[in-house]
Amino acid sequence: MKPSPHFPEIGKKSKDLVAKDHSFNIAAYISSSADVIADALRKHVEEEARDLSGEAFLRFMDQLYDQIYALLQSTDVSENLLALRAIDALIDMPFGEGASKVSKFASFLRNVFEVKRDPEILVPASTVLGHLAKAGGAMTADEVERQIKTALGWLGGDRVEYRRFAAVLILKEMAENASTTFNVHVPEFVDAIWVALRDPKQAVRERAVEALRACLHVIEKRETRWRVQWYYRMCEAAQVGLGKNASVHSIHGSLLAVGELLRNTGEFMMSRYREVADIVLTYLKHRDQLVRRSITSLLPRIAHFLRDRFVTNYLKICMEHILFVLKTPDERASGFVALGEMAGALGAELVPSLPSITPLLHEAIAPRKGRPSLEAITCVGSFAKAMGVAMERHIRGGLLDAMFSAGLSDKLVDALESISTSIPSLLPTIQERLLDCISQALPKSSTRPGATVNRATRSSSMQQFVDSSGPVLVQLALRTLANFNFKVRNGPHSFVIVIIFGL
Numbered sequence: 001m002k003p004s005p006h007f008p009e010i011g012k013k014s015k016d017l018v019a020k021d022h023s024f025n026i027a028a029y030i031s032s033s034a035d036v037i038a039d040a041l042r043k044h045v046e047e048e049a050r051d052l053s054g055e056a057f058l059r060f061m062d063q064l065y066d067q068i069y070a071l072l073q074s075t076d077v078s079e080n081l082l083a084l085r086a087i088d089a090l091i092d093m094p095f096g097e098g099a100s101k102v103s104k105f106a107s108f109l110r111n112v113f114e115v116k117r118d119p120e121i122l123v124p125a126s127t128v129l130g131h132l133a134k135a136g137g138a139m140t141a142d143e144v145e146r147q148i149k150t151a152l153g154w155l156g157g158d159r160v161e162y163r164r165f166a167a168v169l170i171l172k173e174m175a176e177n178a179s180t181t182f183n184v185h186v187p188e189f190v191d192a193i194w195v196a197l198r199d200p201k202q203a204v205r206e207r208a209v210e211a212l213r214a215c216l217h218v219i220e221k222r223e224t225r226w227r228v229q230w231y232y233r234m235c236e237a238a239q240v241g242l243g244k245n246a247s248v249h250s251i252h253g254s255l256l257a258v259g260e261l262l263r264n265t266g267e268f269m270m271s272r273y274r275e276v277a278d279i280v281l282t283y284l285k286h287r288d289q290l291v292r293r294s295i296t297s298l299l300p301r302i303a304h305f306l307r308d309r310f311v312t313n314y315l316k317i318c319m320e321h322i323l324f325v326l327k328t329p330d331e332r333a334s335g336f337v338a339l340g341e342m343a344g345a346l347g348a349e350l351v352p353s354l355p356s357i358t359p360l361l362h363e364a365i366a367p368r369k370g371r372p373s374l375e376a377i378t379c380v381g382s383f384a385k386a387m388g389v390a391m392e393r394h395i396r397g398g399l400l401d402a403m404f405s406a407g408l409s410d411k412l413v414d415a416l417e418s419i420s421t422s423i424p425s426l427l428p429t430i431q432e433r434l435l436d437c438i439s440q441a442l443p444k445s446s447t448r449p450g451a452t453v454n455r456a457t458r459s460s461s462m463q464q465f466v467d468s469s470g471p472v473l474v475q476l477a478l479r480t481l482a483n484f485n486f487k488v489r490n491g492p493h494s495f496v497i498v499i500i501f502g503l
Contacts, residue, residue, distance in 0.1 A: 023063055024044050026041075026071065030078055037089055041089045041093075049095050067083075067086075071086075077121060081121065103143075109128065110150075119165060119203065122165060122169055126172070126173050130174070130177040133177040134177035140178070144181045148171065150167075151170040152188050154167040155195045156195070159199075168204065168208040168210070171211040172213075172214045175214035179221070182215075182218055183222060186215060190215070193208055197257055198247070199253070202252070205249065205252060216264035219231075231261070234257065235276070238258050241254030241257070242254045252294055258280060259297070262302065273305065274309075277314060280298060281314065281317065295321075296321070296331065299321070299342065300342045300344070303315075310345075311346065323357070336373060336375035339379050340379040340383065341382070347387060354390075358394045365380075372406035377403055381414060381418035381419060400430070400433070404437060408441050408473060409476070413434075413476070416434060416484070417485070427485065431486055434480070435486070438477045
């Protein structure tokens with residue numbers, strides 16, 4: 001670890017880190033996790049609060065603040081992040097004058113948003129700001145007001161990319177953690193957010209929709225006669241962004257917004273459902289891949305919102321689109337995610353499509369070349385959960401073999417849990433196969449006595465295990481052994497003895 005330019009002591013041994021003058025070297029924790037520095041700071045601050053007089057303790061805290069400020073001024077991202085972790089840890093500590101602490105931290109964070117441009121710093125800084133706003137209560141009201149006005153000003157001014165990015169991060173956190181103050185600014189937000197939702201940078205648009213979601217939650221929780229008016233203005237703005245000759249970034253941002261309006265405006269969108277759905281579906285074959293992926297992701301939400309109307313008017317064309325996407329390598333993953341969500345929304349309505357869907361699932365899970373699709377594995381679990389026994393013959397008919405050939409993974413275990421819960425008749429087979437997977441994953445283990453897995457499946461599975469990270473795979477195997485439903489087999493205890501001791 002290189003010495004910090006601000007704190008040369010960083011290279012010293014741990015016993016030298018806390019000097020006799022009660023100082024605490026934050027930089028010594030530059031490689032530590034947030035939990036480690038939080039625990040160390042908490043312990044040290046509590047000890048100093050007990051040992052020092054009021055004035056001496058304030059001097060000690062000023063030393064900490066000076067260190068944090070210096071770390072934030074650094075051009076080293078790791079030092080900036082360390083400072084943010086320290087602020088986050090200190091926010092909840094009940095010491096000194098709360099108003100003074102809040103003021104200092106607010107000033108530090110304002111400077112971060114003014115100066116820093118790296119999303120790696122801006123994102124955690126916004127999270128810390130949200131924590132400060134929530135924990136500070138009335139003491140932070142003025143700061144929240146200042147931050148909201150600044151962020152709205154950045155959205156309304158000339159385009160400066162990092163400022164827009166910071167603005168939507170700040171607005172999201174203020175909506176989530178200081179909703180009372182934020183609520184006053186909802187009318188301004190409703191107009192200003194579209195600048196970010198149509199920004200040329202995808203990262204800005206995706207963070208902007210998170211801010212929009214947070215704002216919609218604020219509106220939803222408050223009975224106000226303005227609610228419908230705000231919803232109407234947002235819906236109109238989304239439709240404008242989907243208009244003829246709209247840019248790709250405008251279309252993408254508007255599609256993201258439509259998804260949030262369908263999810264978070266109650267019954268408001270019912271009367272506009274047909275109009276919005278028709279506009280959205282005109283982009284099914286758009287030339288830009290990002291737009292097509294956005295449409296694919298939005299289809300389950302449209303299906304869920306008014307299920308019967310979707311089945312009547314849009315199911316056929318949407319399934320044709322998804323089946324096309326599943327055959328397009330670059331878009332296939334998003335297609336399986338959407339298909340699984342569609343199953344949750346439509347259930348038995350997708351049963352007639354299973355003969356077309358099942359071969360695509362099998363091909364994606366057990367490809368001739370490349371890695372298996374984890375999204376497809378999850379999709380099988382979603383279909384089992386949504387359709388129950390209607391999926392049994394398809395799972396028995398090859399999907400289960402394909403899933404086990406992909407090797408042990410979190411996604412596989414989750415999917416198997418859904419399948420065994422929804423189709424109990426498959427539980428014994430799943431238990432048998434999963435125990436064998438676990439036996440192969442654990443070190444120095446041999447095949448469990450009585451296991452029956454064909455050679456091709458075993459070979460493919462073992463290759464996946466070789467490709468996986470050893471310790472991570474072992475942890476997953478043990479966690480699965482502990483948590484998966486093996487009760488019908490009188491528990492896994494005898495299996496553990498066979499595996500570990502070779503008895």
